[in-house]
Amino acid sequence: MTTIRTELEPVALHVVGGRPEIDLAAAERAVADLLVALGRDPRSAHLADTPKRVAHAYAEMLTPREFELTTFPNDEGYDELVLARNIPVQSLCEHHMLPFHGVAHVGYLPGERILGLSKLARVVELFARDLQVQERLTKQVADWLQDHLAPKGVGVVIEAEHQCMSLRGVRAIGSKTVTSALHGMLRESPGSRQEFFSLTGISAT
Numbered sequence: 445m446t447t448i449r450t451e452l453e454p455v456a457l458h459v460v461g462g463r464p465e466i467d468l469a470a471a472e473r474a475v476a477d478l479l480v481a482l483g484r485d486p487r488s489a490h491l492a493d494t495p496k497r498v499a500h501a502y503a504e505m506l507t508p509r510e511f512e513l514t515t516f517p518n519d520e521g522y523d524e525l526v527l528a529r530n531i532p533v534q535s536l537c538e539h540h541m542l543p544f545h546g547v548a549h550v551g552y553l554p555g556e557r558i559l560g561l562s563k564l565a566r567v568v569e570l571f572a573r574d575l576q577v578q579e580r581l582t583k584q585v586a587d588w589l590q591d592h593l594a595p596k597g598v599g600v601v602i603e604a605e606h607q608c609m610s611l612r613g614v615r616a617i618g619s620k621t622v623t624s625a626l627h628g629m630l631r632e633s634p635g636s637r638q639e640f641f642s643l644t645g646i647s648a649t
């Protein structure tokens with residue numbers, strides 16, 4: 445009799461963003477209306493295709509790519525921090541619908557399963573391609589990894605520049621907003637927490 449040790453197989457989970465349906469035609473009409481409201485003529489030669497381009501640009505910025513979340517058994521019992529630094533983050537602030545962009549540092553202390561490293565970037569994208577606030581984005585990435593990977597700890601730091609702060613308002617060009625979310629040992633153990641923050645290059649307080 446053959447025993448199939450399924451616990452040693454990689455496990456793949458197909459992940460889709462589950463965003464609300466985007467009505468491109470309605471978005472185009474709305475952009476044309478916005479141009480009129482701003483005193484511009486959307487029928488002019490230069491602006492004729494702008495509503496369509498803007499509608500498609502927003503649709504793309506609000507739609508994460510689907511991916512397979514593949515996890516593997518942690519056969520070697522690896523129990524040190526796994527950290528992916530400087531994952532690009534591109535998102536849209538929900539208050540102004542202007543971009544914010546920067547980097548995420550995502551780390552976890554493995555439990556029974558480990559994850560293909562490129563998947564950490566896909567999890568960031570899964571939540572970044574949305575109308576967001578940086579605090580919620582940070583927490584969603586940490587919560588999602590906690591729920592799907594069940595690591596001993598997870599930590600997420602995002603450093604981002606918000607165009608709503610640099611192009612308008614205070615016009616604080618170059619100012620970065622830093623947010624963090626921690627679970628498990630990275631939250632509870634001062635040593636693990638310190639190690640995580642020092643590896644991300646953020647000074648822990």
Ligand code: ZN
Binds near residue numbers: 538540541608
């Ligand atoms: Zn904003």
